[in-house]
Structures are given as C-alpha cells and as structure tokens.
Amino acid sequence: MAENILVYGLVASGVYALLAVGFSLIFGVARIANLSHTAFYMLAAYLIYKLGSGAGLNIYLSIAIAVAVVTVLGTASYRLLIARVRQHEATTLIVTIAMAVIIQEAILKGFGGQPQSVPKMVSGSISILGVSVLNQQLLTLGVVMVVLIATWLFLMKTRSGVAIRATAQDREVAGLMGINVPRIEMLTMAISVGLAAVAGALVAPLFVLTPGMWAHPLVIILAVVVLGGLGSLKGSVVGALVLGFAENIVVFLAPSGAYLKTSVALTIMIVVILIKPEGLFGVVFEEERG
C-alpha cells in the first residue's frame, strides 16, 4: 500500500509539476491563464499514438515530432488568437476554453471516443528495496527531474531566462531595458506548451487516452498553481507534490476514494488559500496590490 502510494504519487506529482510549471510560466510573464494548456498535453499524447501506432514510426521519433508540432501549434495559436484579445481578461479565458474544446472535438472526430493506449517505451519492472516499479515509471520520473532542472537552469543562467524573469516582474521596465517583450512572451508560450507536450509524451504510455483526459489535470493544475502561489515555479512544484500525493493517498486508503480524490485535493487547496490567500510561495505582483 505505502509503496503504491509512493510510486503513483511521485509519478502523478511529476506530471502535474511539469504541467503546472508551464502554466505558471506563461501566467507569470504574460498574465494569460491558458485554459487550453492541458488540451495541448492531450494533443501531444494523441499525436504520439497516431505516429507510433498508426504510422508505425519509432517511439522516440514520434515523441520528437509530436512535441515539435504541438509547440508550433501552441505558439501559433498564441500569436493568432490569444495575443489579439489579451487586453480583455474574460475574453482571453473564453478564447482559451474554446481552443481546448476545439482540440477535444477534433480528437473525438479523428480518433473516436474509445480509450486508446500507447506501448511503453521501456518494458519490464525492477525492484527497489522490495518495491516493484515499472521501468516506464522510473523513466517518467527521471525525465521530469531532468526537464524541470533544465527549465530552472534556463531561467536562472541564460540571457533569455533573465529576460523572461524580468518581464514577469515588470513588463514596462523590462521593455525600457531593451527587452523585446512580445518576443519574450512568444518564447515563454513556446516553452510553456513545450513542457505540456513533454508531459503528454510521458503520460501517453502510462495512462489511457480519452478525448476528455484534459479536464481533470486542468482542474488539478489550477489548484496546484493557486496552492503554490501564482507565478512561483517553486510553488508549482511543491503544490504538485502536495496534491499528487493527496490524490493517491485518498485513492488507496479512503472508501470510494477514486470518486473523492479530486474533492480532497481541491479542499486542501481551499483550506490553504483560506489561511494564506496568496498561496504558499505567492509573489505579490506590483499591479495586483490593492
């Protein structure tokens, strides 16, 4: 029991963390709550299914193509749709919801509603301290760690990363310092969607794919970013760990836990923001001070 909670909790947390970090990035930089974020994650998973099982491509090649295609699509949709309405906050939300619904319906049309699955990249399992772990789960955890560290290094150590953080802190001053703000926002959107696509690639072999699979992670990552504090990457990772484990503890221990896992995770989020309205590691943004 405990080992199941540990393994499944870690895998779920890792996927949520990847998704939440991407969501948080574009929210922090451009103040866009991209509700189609997890739809892109689903799209990547389905593309891998299509390229791998349908077209018979090598799994790694299909992952590379899927991540690239989704990143380009996401960035293009930002440029063509979101950027045009972003000064109207509510309209931006509706446009991103509409994008998510369009992706969902397109997938339903293209693949049908029945659950699909993607073959595992690595088969078999190993035993760590007497706990049997699928190799695929280990690979997922490893990739999550590497990608998160790479994102962190990119943001902290490169010029573009500094520019992204500067834009997140203060758009106007960043612009005055010679940072090309619209370009940085495009870059951030590309990274954000790219992270979602990587998360999609990681879950494709582990979960079953259905056209409705974007809704649950969306709810959870919204809770994760609020719990951790909007715009804080550290908060996103901690929030993902808290909710990922909370869900799996409920699933394995509580009666009718599969129904209650979302309720419990969301209740934890509500309780935390009641005590600390800006979340665990919330940044108080200049324009949001009241």
Added chain:
Amino acid sequence: MSTLAACATKPFKILKDEVLVLPGRTVVLLACLGLLVFPAISQEPFVLRVLILASIFAIFAASWDLLSGFTGQMNFGHALFFGVAAYTAAVLNMNLGLAPWATIPIGAAAAVLAGLVVGIPCLRLRGTYLAFATLAFPLILVGVVYAIPKITGGELGIYGIASLAGSRVAAYYVAIPSMIFLGFVMWKISDSKIGLIFHAIREDEVTARASGINTTRYKLLAFCLSGLFAGLAGGLYAHFLKAAGPSTLDLLLSFQVIIWAVFGGMATIYGPIAGVIILYPLTEFVLIRYLGVPTETRLLIFASIVLVILLFMPRGIVTWLRDKTEKVCPRCKLQNAAWRRTCRVCTAELR
C-alpha cells in the same frame, strides 16, 4: 377620473418614452413578444424543448453576469448554484413529495446558502485566485455526490421527479415568462443603486471602500443574489427534465455559462440572455437542421463561432451591436439612438 386616465395611459407613455426611443429596447420587446406567441406558430415538442432550456440557461447566464460581470468577482464555479438547487429540488420532490412551486424556491434558498458558503471564504481572494478557487467548489461537490449514491443517485442522478407543468406548451409558458420576469428583475437590480455599487467594486474596490461603501457586505450580497437567480434556474431545469444529475455541477457547465455571458457581453444582463437565446438554439438545431451540420461537430462549431466572434468583437456581440446603434449622452449619461442629434432627455448635443 384623471388619475384613472393617467393609470391607463401610463403603460403607453412608458412604451413611447422609454422603450421605443431606443433600438435595443425595441428589439428586446419584439423578441419577448415573439417568444410569447411562438407556440401559435409551431408546437413541435423538440423546438419548444430547446427554447425552454434556452430560457432556463438565459436566467443562469444572467445570474453569472450579476455577480461576475458587475462586481468583477470572477466565478468559475457557477454550476455550483445550479446543481445545488437542482439536487435540492429533486431530493425534496422525491422524498417529501413537495410540488415544484415549493421545491424551486427552496432550491433557490439552498443556492443562496451555497452563495454564502463560497462567498465568505472568497472575500479575501481577488482576480485569478478567486476564479480558480471558485472553480473548485462544484467539483468538490461532484465527488461527494458520487460518494453517497443512496441520497444522490450517484452517476445516474435523481430521475423521475415531478414535471414542471402538465404539457410541453404549459412548461413553455412557465419557463419563458419566468425568464422575461427574472431577466427584468436582474436588469432593474443592475440599474439601481446596488448595481452602481457593484460597478464601483469592479472598477476600484479600494476607492469604493474609501467612499464609505461596505464592500464586503455588497460582495456577499452579489454572491447571494446571483445564487438566488441561478438557483431558480437550477430548480426549473431539474423539474423540466424531471431529473438532477452530476452534469448540473459539471466543469463544462461552469465554462459554458461564462462563454454565453462573454459572448453576449458582460455587465449588461441583457447581453448574456441574448447570448444564450442566440447561441443555444443555433447550436442545438438551427445549424443541424437547416445547414446540414453533422450533430457530432456541434461543439466544434459552437467553439469556433465563439472564437471568431470574440476575435472581432472582444467585448461581446450585444455590446458591439449596442455601441453601433446607440450612444451615451455626454451630459446625463443616458442611452440615445445613434441617429439622434440631441439627447432625448436633457437635449444636450450628442457628439
């Protein structure tokens, strides 16, 4: 005698001076009359069903607007009020045998309570935090609904409750007048001093507080009022469909109401109502029946229409139309038809 004559001519005076002077209000009057006489033209059950559901969702969308459009308290979990009222009405009808005229108001009262339950903790939150926190409430309740199937019927929900009215046409004449009446009440509220304070809270809460407005109380009032109207819609919905299921608490319903409201135009009340009355029948049967759109692409078409309209009219379709046909008097801030040279009340020159 003269008072009697005044009473008799008053409606005509209002009609002439308040309604027919503005193209928007004239259209609303014609649309209401058109909906009221519609069964004389066609009594096709399916069409009536779509119009009844559209009017119920119109009340629901307008109640979202009263809270989120006016006070700016973005509610992403508006389905909570709808679902709480629907389930309350269904449980009361099923277990105690209360009639719809009793269960719908009690359901609405339960939704007002839900408004308080959400409103009080959310008073400390603002903007995006508030939006994402409110999103959680209906989903928490869905989990509970699934976990206690004995009371709530689990995934299937509660079905077989009393019908709203004897026949489809009778139900039509309950739903449509309710929509017109409740829409009018909400519009009057939004036009009153309370509505003005709601506007002030959205525009600048600190300034509103500095002007001596107890913003906490008014925000809670907005949550309760919104819950009341959404709850009435939820009760009507449950009794019309004779069922209350988890779909009344669904994430998609919460999103849908925002889509309708933003599509129509926020902070207007009539915008969301028009949004539903246009979009819902359009996607439910007009496109499918007359333009040969396949049923399974319905949602795709719906999302695409919303996307395209919002790209060109980001403030909503009704707001866009209103700004094309009406302008605001620079002196007394009243709406005037766009073709007038001078204001209809204060005769100031319109630019």
